[in-house]
Amino acid sequence: MKHSDTIVIGSGLAGLMAAYTSVRQGKTVTLLTTGSGSLSLNSGVIDVLGFDGNHEFVASPKEGIKSLPEDHPYKKIGMDMLEKAVDEFLAFTKEYGFPYHGSLEKQIMVPTAVGTMKPTCLAPQSLDGAAFEGKSKVVIVGISGLKDFYGDIIQENIRPLLGENLSYEVVMVDAGLEGGRDVTTLDAARWLDQDKGMAALVNALKPHASGNAVFLLPQILGTSGESVAIALREKLGAEVIETTCLPPSVNGLRLQKMFHQALMKLGVDIIEDTKVLRAVTKGSKCTAVVAQAAAREKTYEADKFILATGGFYSGGITMREFEKPREMIFDLPVWFVPGEENWSNEQLFSDKPQGFAKTGIRTDESLRPVDDSGKVVFDNVYVIGRNLGGYDFCFEHSGNGVALASAYKAVMM
Numbered sequence: 001m002k003h004s005d006t007i008v009i010g011s012g013l014a015g016l017m018a019a020y021t022s023v024r025q026g027k028t029v030t031l032l033t034t035g036s037g038s039l040s041l042n043s044g045v046i047d048v049l050g051f052d053g054n055h056e057f058v059a060s061p062k063e064g065i066k067s068l069p070e071d072h073p074y075k076k077i078g079m080d081m082l083e084k085a086v087d088e089f090l091a092f093t094k095e096y097g098f099p100y101h102g103s104l105e106k107q108i109m110v111p112t113a114v115g116t117m118k119p120t121c122l123a124p125q126s127l128d129g130a131a132f133e134g135k136s137k138v139v140i141v142g143i144s145g146l147k148d149f150y151g152d153i154i155q156e157n158i159r160p161l162l163g164e165n166l167s168y169e170v171v172m173v174d175a176g177l178e179g180g181r182d183v184t185t186l187d188a189a190r191w192l193d194q195d196k197g198m199a200a201l202v203n204a205l206k207p208h209a210s211g212n213a214v215f216l217l218p219q220i221l222g223t224s225g226e227s228v229a230i231a232l233r234e235k236l237g238a239e240v241i242e243t244t245c246l247p248p249s250v251n252g253l254r255l256q257k258m259f260h261q262a263l264m265k266l267g268v269d270i271i272e273d274t275k276v277l278r279a280v281t282k283g284s285k286c287t288a289v290v291a292q293a294a295a296r297e298k299t300y301e302a303d304k305f306i307l308a309t310g311g312f313y314s315g316g317i318t319m320r321e322f323e324k325p326r327e328m329i330f331d332l333p334v335w336f337v338p339g340e341e342n343w344s345n346e347q348l349f350s351d352k353p354q355g356f357a358k359t360g361i362r363t364d365e366s367l368r369p370v371d372d373s374g375k376v377v378f379d380n381v382y383v384i385g386r387n388l389g390g391y392d393f394c395f396e397h398s399g400n401g402v403a404l405a406s407a408y409k410a411v412m413m
């Protein structure tokens, strides 16, 4: 039977960050995961806090966090740990060749795929809307057949935000990717990974590079790191910037790939396609977890367990019966907003948090799960990321920030 210092369950951003931080602390780490998590869905930018409880824009995430209720995950994590988590993440992205930048003091504004601007806290340069500053022309670049990216709509929405003193044009590029199916951002990013794709794009865009132009593209600038963005910027002699996107998220996948490379280099034992089924416990301690391997069950022992199974979104928590949510591995108590009428708002994107989204596990200050009376359920189990209760990541724009910070704190406990 395999024994590790730490077992991390789940390989979304929270699990990847927990495994990385843990191995850097000198621990032996096993990462058990059944799927890839939500990085392929989200844009891979790190929202820490974009909006407060009244849906007011938060100019400084650091200041905004002060106004959150005491049961919010950030209040358990604490500012000191959040700051250290941000430092660790920024250092990691720099060391592994795809640097992010930003700080907790102020937001970075990133362009979305519909031409609005969204606040985030940490982002790679290719998504930073600061690229528009001081420019006289915006060239919106569409790829023929690419779904969910409409240059005219982007132009209509972004004009009032950037100003009428700039000129705007939409350029369509045929990458030859249409073969009877929708083209995705991932297809186009793979095309640009190749020299011939890059040459064709430069050829198509060069005539539009006049003046003080900035090129706004879908999220297609290569499947890893920032080398494609840097090369295109150099070849065009102009700024290039990507939008956030609908799935698949190329930037989320870039971040995921970089974490995987780091974990493999640092010796984390990554066991994929493995669904953790249940825990083996002794009193208030967990001693092992049992997982479904190819055709049989396998037991993994550890001193510490970090639960990063993604809540409702990734099956870490399910609810087959109303008001009976269930955590699937440890059978931990799950907190929820009672009353059917409080479960959801009529409008999906409303100006109030969604009750259902706040469903999750409550913890003590160390992120160990607690029951209704506040008593710690297991001494050596820590809960992180989307499993945590008491916040609506979508409403407040805090998903990846909570994932990073809770992962860092759980490792340091």
Ligand SMILES: Cc1cc2nc3c(=O)[nH]c(=O)nc-3n(C[C@H](O)[C@H](O)[C@H](O)COP(=O)(O)OP(=O)(O)OC[C@H]3O[C@@H](n4cnc5c(N)ncnc54)[C@H](O)[C@@H]3O)c2cc1C
Residues within 6 Å of the ligand: 009, 010, 011, 012, 013, 014, 015, 032, 033, 034, 035, 036, 037, 038, 039, 041, 042, 043, 044, 045, 046, 047, 048, 274, 275, 276, 277, 308, 309, 310, 311, 313, 314, 315, 316, 328, 329, 384, 385, 386, 387, 393, 397, 398, 399, 400, 401, 403
């Ligand atoms: C469409 C969409 C867009 C988003 N956009 C943004 C954004 O732009 N910025 C931002 O900050 N946040 C965004 N978020 C929120 C963000 O994705 C999440 O809050 C955060 O990344 C959650 O990470 P996680 O690791 O907790 O969970 P997940 O990413 O869901 O990962 C959970 C992991 O657990 C694994 N797992 C589950 N059950 C088991 C089991 N029994 N055994 C083994 N493994 C298991 C899953 O396979 C998965 O690997 C977005 C979310 C969505 C859905």
